[in-house]
Amino acid sequence: MTAFRTLDSVDVANKRVLLRVDLNVPMDNGVVTDATRIDRVLPTIREIADKGGKVILLAHFGRPKGRSEKDSLAPVAKEVARHLGRPVGFAEDCVGPAANAAVDAMKPGDIVLLENTRFHPEEEKNDPAFVKALAENGDIWVSDAFSAAHRAHASTEGLGHVLPAYAGRTMQAEVEALSKALEAPRRPVLAVVGGAKVSSKLDLLGNLVKKVDVLVIGGGMANTFLAAQGKAVGKSLCEKDLLDTARAILDAAKAAGCEIVLPVDATVASEFKAHAPSKVVSVDGVGPDDMILDIGPASIAAVNARLAKARTLVWNGPFGAFELEPFDAGTTAVAREAARLTRAGELLSVAGGGDTVSALNHAGVGEAFSYVSTAGGAFLEWLEGKDLPGVRVLRA
Secondary structure, three states: OOOEOEHHHOOOOOOEEEEEOOOOOOEEOOEEOOOHHHHHHHHHHHHHHHOOOEEEEEOOOOOOOOOOHHHOOHHHHHHHHHHHOOOOEEEOOOOHHHHHHHHHOOOOOOEEEEOOHHHOOOOOOOOHHHHHHHHOOOOEEEEOOHHHOOOOOOOOOHHHHOOOEEEOHHHHHHHHHHHHHHHOOOOOEEEEEOOOOOHHHHHHHHHHOOOOOEEEEOHHHHHHHHHHOOOOOOOOOOOHHHHHHHHHHHHHHHHHOOEEEOOOEEEEEOOOOOOOOEEEEEOOOOOOOOEEEEEOHHHHHHHHHHHHHOOEEEEEOOOOOOOOOOOOHHHHHHHHHHHHHHHOOOOEEEEEOHHHHHHHHHOOOOOOOOEEEOOOHHHHHHHOOOOOHHHHOOEO
8 A cells, every 4th residue: 555644654643633624514403413523533633732732623514605604613613512522613614814813722632623714715715825824723734534535635745745634533544444345355346237327337347347356236236237238228327328338347357357247136116215016137127117126136146246256345336226115135134244344354344435335334234344435525536546636635
């Protein structure tokens, strides 16, 4: 694995530490509805504060067009304090007099959250003057926001060029987990790629066929591959304009020695709703009015048989419409088998992407995987083989 600068190589005592975190949490009427991202960064905050550093939190929230009350981080500061069990100050700007005054008043061990960096358009432009203004309040920069590392913004990448830069514990854990899964994995490596559309995952599929031993394709995107093989898919979601692309991916996998696993049976229904009347059919027996909404039991058995031989699993995307019973059966069954193998020490399992995290939690096994990434776009771009600017700047 490429070496990265981490908190192990810096003394933070009495230093002003600009700590970039991901606090872009779901909110409803000013109340945080899911604190997963907050909980992920608590260890880094605590470690720096306990070692006598002054913790200055930088974060974005939403996609504001200028300053707006609904996109303020003020309520998030209170939630961070509650989860942390210690006071967290708040400054009404991330640069300028308000930020400077808040930082100047800090003592070692204090924590303050600066207002939404995206209130300034210069943040997303990675404007050098804005980077300099942010850097005025810090002695070192620590990035703990892997989920924003695919964006070269002022607070996610720019600061790494003007201040000594280090990876926080969440960033470190994410990079190490993904490196173990794809850069130097225990083989065989099995990847599960699901979700609705092939078009959104072309780069991902193209990279994985060169890196993994078995690629399991599920979800709506599997229908496009089945159609590319001449099978009828009825009224199922299918990108008919990508049939040649699907065939090219199958050819590339064959050339690379990567086994592609597609469904052999499916759970179908005539309408897309929970508890719709359904039946299991062979993929050769899908009727003109059928919608494929999940994989069937023979497909589940085929995937689990390959999982039993695998030593590393990378998972992005569900097998079916897991939000609707009974079309959650395939995703849940495979997820529970992967969790069992992980608990037994037979499998390193890394999963990520919003739908994937929800699906694993729905199956009750989110905590059982080796690592579950809360990053969406950054996780996908890493799997696509792209060099993330917010990670590159941390390399030793």
